[in-house]
Every structure is written in structure tokens, then in C-alpha cells.
Amino acid sequence: MAGLLAARVLADHFGLVTVIERDVLPDTPAPRKGVPQARHVHVLLASGRAALVDLLPELESDLERAGAPLVDPGVHGRWRGPFGWLMSPGPSELLTRCMSRDLLEHLVRERVRAHPRVTIESGTSVTGLLGEDDGARVGGVRLATGEPLAATLVVDATGRGSRLPEWLVALGHTPPEEIVVEPHAGYATGVFAGVRLPPPLSILFMPAYAPAQRRGGAIFPLEGGRHIVTLYGVGRDVPKTEPAAWHEFAASLSSPALARAVAPATLVGALHGTRTTASRRRLWEHCHLPVGVVPIGDAIAAFNPVYGQGMSVAALEARALGALLAETRDDLAHVSAQLPRRAARIVQTPWTLATYEDLRFETTDGARPPWLGAVARATDGLMSLCTRDGEATLAFARVTHMCAPPSSLARLGVRIAAHAAGLARPDPGARAEGIPVAALTGS
Numbered sequence: 048m049a050g051l052l053a054a055r056v057l058a059d060h061f062g063l064v065t066v067i068e069r070d071v072l073p074d075t076p077a078p079r080k081g082v083p084q085a086r087h088v089h090v091l092l093a094s095g096r097a098a099l100v101d102l103l104p105e106l107e108s109d110l111e112r113a114g115a116p117l118v119d120p121g122v123h124g125r126w127r128g129p130f131g132w133l134m135s136p137g138p139s140e141l142l143t144r145c146m147s148r149d150l151l152e153h154l155v156r157e158r159v160r161a162h163p164r165v166t167i168e169s170g171t172s173v174t175g176l177l178g179e180d181d182g183a184r185v186g187g188v189r190l191a192t193g194e195p196l197a198a199t200l201v202v203d204a205t206g207r208g209s210r211l212p213e214w215l216v217a218l219g220h221t222p223p224e225e226i227v228v229e230p231h232a233g234y235a236t237g238v239f240a241g242v243r244l245p246p247p248l249s250i251l252f253m254p255a256y257a258p259a260q261r262r263g264g265a266i267f268p269l270e271g272g273r274h275i276v277t278l279y280g281v282g283r284d285v286p287k288t289e290p291a292a293w294h295e296f297a298a299s300l301s302s303p304a305l306a307r308a309v310a311p312a313t314l315v316g317a318l319h320g321t322r323t324t325a326s327r328r329r330l331w332e333h334c335h336l337p338v339g340v341v342p343i344g345d346a347i348a349a350f351n352p353v354y355g356q357g358m359s360v361a362a363l364e365a366r367a368l369g370a371l372l373a374e375t376r377d378d379l380a381h382v383s384a385q386l387p388r389r390a391a392r393i394v395q396t397p398w399t400l401a402t403y404e405d406l407r408f409e410t411t412d413g414a415r416p417p418w419l420g421a422v423a424r425a426t427d428g429l430m431s432l433c434t435r436d437g438e439a440t441l442a443f444a445r446v447t448h449m450c451a452p453p454s455s456l457a458r459l460g461v462r463i464a465a466h467a468a469g470l471a472r473p474d475p476g477a478r479a480e481g482i483p484v485a486a487l488t489g490s
Contacts (some may be wrong), residue, residue: 048331090358
């Protein structure tokens, strides 16, 4: 997604854009080896949808025709926090589309491929950079075939496994510092027909919360009237892909709502699992990149996918790249220096939201900042407030959808502090007993 969207903005500023893709690409919406996470829930945040529409205005109608439902999380979704179900805020501006990753990538690829200045070369990969001026400039890449491919600007969108740091070392540069937060988490996901949620709901999100609840799950609608259901576990307490064990894991969550919604449904295909959930950030903004190369997307920051931030961050970064090129098309040194800094500003909020929650689990590997305890107490206060206050839920949702900064929650400060002061350790399991699915339509 990051590479396709980068190609779209590059086509406005260069005569020819070549996308190099290792996989042999399918002609229809289908999974591929290079995106193993595609079989699991994918979330397009409201900010990400807005950025996609900016970059590809026709995509919205493409998604509608393909049957991707338009949802308002304030109306169609419920979120269970550590202190119970969050109060629904009602209609909001946080509209987004729900669809499979396969469908979204296919539609984006077809729109980008149709651009007259874009060429997609699949079934090959890049093995290194072509350095010029003693490594001060990048003049292209070397393909796996051994052939050189000249380029004015190289954008690395090869994801969390990017080898750009190694390639830069080969040119005499210092690689970026990396920060890794490993929650030792895992998913197991299936697509189901006949999921039963009480109208108007189509989304159910039950995250794991430290320290009381290590298991969570999510239900999201897909095209074709289906739902995708992901179960999630932290600290190596992960769901299995054998159906009976998967349903047993679902029944153990902090509320019976997800298990009851899925119980009458039919699994379409197989259950799929993944253990690739570490968050990894490379601090490119502190590096001196050679002229003519920039990273984007997961090559900058790859998030634990449970937080649903990656595609939206990639879209926002691609839009930032387009804006930067519009400002200074001929100054590639400025582009190479400034994009990592602008991307760092985009990444900061989602990175903080994702990693601080994972770091609350004692089983997570990663450096814990000194402010973690204070933020955890404030977050618990906010989650408690949201069970009683729809305005607080909407303010929280705006932050998680990257439509407002965390500082926007300051106006709730007194109420958050009051709730935080009166909280005992959350015990979602004890609060979940006897809650029927129909209760989700209430507060």
C-alpha cells in the first residue's frame, strides 16, 4: 500500500515511475505471500480514508461498487474497555469503509496501474542501491537479476523487513537507531457468513488490556455481506487455528458478545494465524540520508497490527511526500532530508498509542518510558469515563482515528482525573458475566 500510494504521488512530478514488486501479482483481489497480515482484520481509520480519497478520488466509488460498507464507528461499532462497554457517541464525522485488505489493495493497484506514467514490474526485487559521488547520492537500484535500474529518486516501501539500513551501510552511511516493542502476541482469524450482531451494529472491538485481560477480539464487516473475526492474545497466550480451540478462546473473552455473535455463523475457508506483531521504528529523522532516497510506510515504522494504524499512516506519509515534492521538485536533497522528519510527526501519535499499551504488559519486551505509569492511570480514567459519557468516547475516537491530537483530550482532564482517582484494578472478566448480545445496543 505504501509503495502504490507513493507511486501515485510521484507520477505527478516525474515522467516515469517504476514500481518493483517481489510477488507475482494476482489479477483479482486475492492474498499474496508478501502480505501475510492481509488475512486478518484491516482497519482504515477516518484520517486514512480522507488521505486515500485525496490521492485517489475515484477509489471511494470503486469501494462502494465492490460492496465495501460505509460505517460510522459512533453508530455501527462498540468498543469494550477494561471497565465495560464504552458509551456510544452517536453519529460522528469519523466515517470509513470496511473491506478486506485484498479488495482495497486490488482497487488501489488498478487505479495506480492505470496512470500513464506508472509501470509495475512484478516478480522481481531490489538487492541494493546504486551509489554515486562516493555514496553521497543514490542514482538507482540493482535488481535481483543483476541489472541496474537508474532512478532520480528511490522510495523504499519494502516494509518492516526493509534492508535499506544495510544498503546504506554499504554506501558508507550510518544506519538509523531502531526501537522495537515486542508483545509476543498472536492472531487467529476467520471470515464468516451469518454473523449476528444486533442492529445497527456491524463492528465489535474487544482489545486485550493489561494487567487483567490478555485476550481480545474484533468483528468487522466485509464486502459481500461477510464479517472477518480476529482473536488476539498477548504474552504468548495466543489463539489456535483449530476451529474448536478457536471458539473456546472466543468464549473466554471479557464478554460473551463476540462468541455469541459468531456461534451461528459459518466459517468461509480456513482459520489463519500470525505471530508477527512487534512494533519497529527506525529513527530516520536523525540520519543523514544520501540524496535521492527516502523510506516510507513500514520501512519507517511498523506497528502492532491490532491497532489498525499501518495503512492510514502510509496514506498520510504518501500525501506528505506529494506535498513536499510540490514545494521543491528540483531539490532532492531537501526531499531526502525533510520527508523522514515529516513522517516522524505523522508517526509519533500512533506509535505512542500502540507501544504504550503493549508496554503495560509485563511480558512485553521493550524499554519502558518513565511516564508510562502516569499515562496508564490517565488512560484508565478515560476508559472509565467513556463508559458513562458519549462525548468522551467521541473525543477518544477522534484521537485513535488520527483526526485529533492527544492534547485534545485536555478539556476532559478534570473528569478523567476524577475517574482515575476512584479506580481499582480493572477486572473485565468479573464484569462480563451474564451480558447478553442485545445489551450491546445500550450503554
